[in-house]
Amino acid sequence: MGPFVARRLLQMVPVLLGVSILTFALTNLLPGDPARAAAGRHANAEQLEAVRDRLGLDRPLPVQYAMYMGRLLQGDLGTSLTSKQAVAEELRLFFPATLELLLATMVIAVSVGIPLGVFTATRRGSWADRAFLGFSYFGVGMPVFFMALLLQIVFAGWLRVLPIAGRLGLETVPPPTFTGMYTVDALLVGQWTTLLDALRHLLLPALTLAMAGTSEVARITRRSMLQALDQEYVRTARAKGFPERTVWLRHALPNALLPTTTVIGLQVAFLLGGTVLIENLFSWGGLGTYAWTGIFRMDIPVIMGITLIATTVYLIVNLGVDLVYARLDPRIRYE
Amino acid sequence: MTCALFVTCLGCAPAGERSHLVLLTEGIAPTMDPVMATDSRVDNLAINLYSALVQYRPGTTEVRMDLAASYEVSEDARRYVFEVRENARFHDGKPVLAEDVKFSIDRMLTLRIGVWRYLTPVSGAEVLDTRRVAIDLHEPFAGFLGAMTRLYIANADLIRANEYEGDLGQRWLQNHTAGAGPYRLVSFQPEQQVTVERNPGYHLGWGPRHVDRAVFRVIREEVARRIALVTGDADWIFVSSADTLQALAGEPGVRVNRDLTLNQLYFAFNTQSEHLGDARVRRALALAYDYEGHIEHLMGGNAAQAHGVLPAGAECASPDAPRPRTDLDAARRLVASAGIRPGEVELTMAFEGTTGETPFFEIMRAGAAQLGIRLNAVDIEWDAKVENYTRLETSTDMGTIWIFAPGPEAHHYMHSLVHSSQAGDGGDNFAWYENAAMDELLDTAAAELDGERRCELYREAEALWLEEMPFAVGVTMVGLSAQRDDLHGSAVSLGHPLTQNLYAMWKE
Numbered sequence: 151m152g153p154f155v156a157r158r159l160l161q162m163v164p165v166l167l168g169v170s171i172l173t174f175a176l177t178n179l180l181p182g183d184p185a186r187a188a189a190g191r192h193a194n195a196e197q198l199e200a201v202r203d204r205l206g207l208d209r210p211l212p213v214q215y216a217m218y219m220g221r222l223l224q225g226d227l228g229t230s231l232t233s234k235q236a237v238a239e240e241l242r243l244f245f246p247a248t249l250e251l252l253l254a255t256m257v258i259a260v261s262v263g264i265p266l267g268v269f270t271a272t273r274r275g276s277w278a279d280r281a282f283l284g285f286s287y288f289g290v291g292m293p294v295f296f297m298a299l300l301l302q303i304v305f306a307g308w309l310r311v312l313p314i315a316g317r318l319g320l321e322t323v324p325p326p327t328f329t330g331m332y333t334v335d336a337l338l339v340g341q342w343t344t345l346l347d348a349l350r351h352l353l354l355p356a357l358t359l360a361m362a363g364t365s366e367v368a369r370i371t372r373r374s375m376l377q378a379l380d381q382e383y384v385r386t387a388r389a390k391g392f393p394e395r396t397v398w399l400r401h402a403l404p405n406a407l408l409p410t411t412t413v414i415g416l417q418v419a420f421l422l423g424g425t426v427l428i429e430n431l432f433s434w435g436g437l438g439t440y441a442w443t444g445i446f447r448m449d450i451p452v453i454m455g456i457t458l459i460a461t462t463v464y465l466i467v468n469l470g471v472d473l474v475y476a477r478l479d480p481r482i483r484y485e
Numbered sequence: 486m487t488c489a490l491f492v493t494c495l496g497c498a499p500a501g502e503r504s505h506l507v508l509l510t511e512g513i514a515p516t517m518d519p520v521m522a523t524d525s526r527v528d529n530l531a532i533n534l535y536s537a538l539v540q541y542r543p544g545t546t547e548v549r550m551d552l553a554a555s556y557e558v559s560e561d562a563r564r565y566v567f568e569v570r571e572n573a574r575f576h577d578g579k580p581v582l583a584e585d586v587k588f589s590i591d592r593m594l595t596l597r598i599g600v601w602r603y604l605t606p607v608s609g610a611e612v613l614d615t616r617r618v619a620i621d622l623h624e625p626f627a628g629f630l631g632a633m634t635r636l637y638i639a640n641a642d643l644i645r646a647n648e649y650e651g652d653l654g655q656r657w658l659q660n661h662t663a664g665a666g667p668y669r670l671v672s673f674q675p676e677q678q679v680t681v682e683r684n685p686g687y688h689l690g691w692g693p694r695h696v697d698r699a700v701f702r703v704i705r706e707e708v709a710r711r712i713a714l715v716t717g718d719a720d721w722i723f724v725s726s727a728d729t730l731q732a733l734a735g736e737p738g739v740r741v742n743r744d745l746t747l748n749q750l751y752f753a754f755n756t757q758s759e760h761l762g763d764a765r766v767r768r769a770l771a772l773a774y775d776y777e778g779h780i781e782h783l784m785g786g787n788a789a790q791a792h793g794v795l796p797a798g799a800e801c802a803s804p805d806a807p808r809p810r811t812d813l814d815a816a817r818r819l820v821a822s823a824g825i826r827p828g829e830v831e832l833t834m835a836f837e838g839t840t841g842e843t844p845f846f847e848i849m850r851a852g853a854a855q856l857g858i859r860l861n862a863v864d865i866e867w868d869a870k871v872e873n874y875t876r877l878e879t880s881t882d883m884g885t886i887w888i889f890a891p892g893p894e895a896h897h898y899m900h901s902l903v904h905s906s907q908a909g910d911g912g913d914n915f916a917w918y919e920n921a922a923m924d925e926l927l928d929t930a931a932a933e934l935d936g937e938r939r940c941e942l943y944r945e946a947e948a949l950w951l952e953e954m955p956f957a958v959g960v961t962m963v964g965l966s967a968q969r970d971d972l973h974g975s976a977v978s979l980g981h982p983l984t985q986n987l988y989a990m991w992k993e
Contacts, residue, residue, distance in 0.1 A: 233675070306718075
């Protein structure tokens with residue numbers, strides 16, 4: 151397992167290099183002068199020249215890229231053209247909020263989706279199964295922005311039981327920063343009121359994001375379970391007299407979970423994209439919001455930083471999925 | 486487990502009074518650096534966190550003393566000497582001195598960003614003694630005091646102590662403040678919220694009716710802002726659509742605001758382009774625009790017509806000046822006289838679709854089509870549009886531009902748009918209009934301190950503008966917002982569009 155993980159980690163390097171080259175080239179193709187963006191709209195020729203010299207913008211593109219990579223290896227992702235802050239520092243500020251939202255979303259999608267898939271597969275053709283199929287089409291097909299507004303109107307507007315936006319209430323004291331995720335940090339120091347408030351704020355955006363993921367996970371689990379339940383080893387288990395529940399959970403489910411695991415991995419990429427919209431709708435203040443403003447302000451170092459971090463997350467999740475495969479199916483061995 | 490958590494969260498909605506005033510906006514400032522206060526999001530924070538030497542009385546365009554106790558003007562009107570109030574203190578307790586004023590002026594002149602564009606006639610500052618400072622101008626400038634309301638004075642020592650690689654504090658001021666305003670910063674969460682609290686040592690003092698603590702919170706989605714106001718989670722919200730305002734008008738406990746602003750929409754005609762080089766074609770396109778449709782149907786009546794080329798509240802805007810009008814017959818005659826046959830001309834128009842300008846393009850396109858002119862869309866962000874207009878070769882034939890003036894002076898509209906010095910290099914003269922007679926009129930008017938004579942000069946310039954039509958005059962913005970009816974004092978400040986002056990607000 152160790153050599154496999156090391157090899158996969160090494161394989162990430164060319165992927166990240168490729169993504170960085172592509173992003174660097176594409177952002178430099180965009181209209182606009184980064185020197186003017188950094189120096190300001192009314193900067194004179196002398197100021198523009200000074201900025202070009204300082205940022206190396208007067209050098210050929212490959213040299214600029216090499217300089218960028220040189221700084222990147224030292225952990226320097228550059229400086230935002232608009233906020234003048236280090237991109238790495240800003241990512242450290244925004245990323246935990248997105249990670250918290252992603253984790254909450256995945257917890258909902260997995261903890262609801264898998265049991266629902268198993269439940270409906272074992273009651274194939276029942277009214278519950280048919281109702282689920284209807285719900286899953288609704289969940290997958292409903293645009294997230296519409297779902298977000300619907301939940302906001304119902305829970306924040308009509309019922310008034312959940313906050314409409316933000317990560318914490320105005321009167322709530324934020325917990326000391328360890329991970330940057332309010333729920334985790336509040337839990338670590340035992341700030342229960344803060345924890346509860348953070349959870350209340352997390353619920354609507356996580357539910358919105360989880361809607362499509364839950365449906366997808368449940369559908370795949372149901373389909374895989376149905377296939378597994380038709381297999382000979384399941385018939386054998388039944389013939390041996392195992393209780394039906396044990397047949398489902400011990401024999402059919404572990405095999406059915408393999409495709410589900412793939413879908414969960416793919417969901418992370420989908421969710422990373424979805425956070426841009428959801429974070430803006432719920433004023434979440436995470437990576438999605440940062441990406442949104444970075445793109446609108448043509449802030450190239452920010453766009454580069456976000457692309458690299460999103461790619462890294464995706465690659466790590468993929469590696470995680472491969473490792474889970476081996477755990478679920480003893481036949482899979484990584485040399 | 487998830488269900489249990491869901492039910493727990495639903496069951497513990499906190500109740501009770503909020504101690505904060507909550508204002509919901511569409512976006513938060515990308516920086517709190519006061520020199521960037523040309524951006525209304527920055528100005529919205531700066532007007533509460535900083536003080537200027539002079540300031541508009543809230544809700545008016547009357548200039549009053551702020552950090553300055555008094556000022557004197559030299560005979561040639563090229564030197565203003567300000568005396569700083571004795572009791573003025575920055576938030577860290579340091580007295581505001583003449584040196585801080587000089588530092589703020591020098592910083593603006595060195596950086597050449599933000600409010601520098603309002604104060605280009607300023608040549609420098611000189612400290613006369615600890616509390617007296619002289620500000621020198623290249624030439625007399627009638628709009629000087631109005632423009633000075635945007636020059637917020639910053640704590641020189643604090644900024645020097647936090648400089649980074651000679652950036653004059655730009656990096657540090659992104660999320661810190663160095664002001665002497667009525668409110669001081671409690672917390673700044675980028676893209677989320679800014680919390681401020683009362684500055685007990687504020688030099689203008691505190692009466693019985695003020696706000697102790699306030700939060701500017703970003704909620705980009707208008708429906709969500711509307712819900713927050715109706716449920717009482719917010720005290721004031723920014724509204725961008727007439728439909729939302731109409732829906733809120735019937736809600737109990739909610740009051741809607743429609744405030745005429747000094748913000749004016751213009752359509753630039755590139756006077757250097759092949760077809761728009763002919764003033765008859767420019768005038769024809771201006772006559773083809775459906776102004777009534779824009780105001781009544783698109784904006785639901787929440788916009789106003791300009792007076793001549795200026796918004797109604799601007800200095801020298803005459804109610805007798807010709808209003809922009811739609812006259813397709815006259816427009817067709819002009820196009821025919823310019824020798825343009827239907828279907829022969831194709832033009833490009835730049836606009837910002839993301840800020841709701843697509844309908845402006847559609848109205849203009851429909852009008853142009855009536856003249857047999859085809860208009861192609863260039864949907865572009867503001868920064869990219871400015872960048873394109875820095876060079877003639879990348880400029881489109883037409884483009885939208887809003888003027889958010891720092892005061893009612895005609896200079897801010899006319900000089901910015903039609904003075905040849907403002908063409909290219911980040912200036913607002915997107916029409917690339919060059920006319921020596923216009924330049925002379927505008928230069929003379931800017932230096933003229935006699936109000937009546939100044940307006941005469943601007944009216945001459947206005948007549949020339951309407952004849953040459955480098956810009957069609959669009960509509961004047963009406964600021965839309967809504968608030969809880971127990972909130973008072975939230976009058977729109979004409980000189981600080983789209984800002985909320987907390988010092989003037991209270992709840993009762």
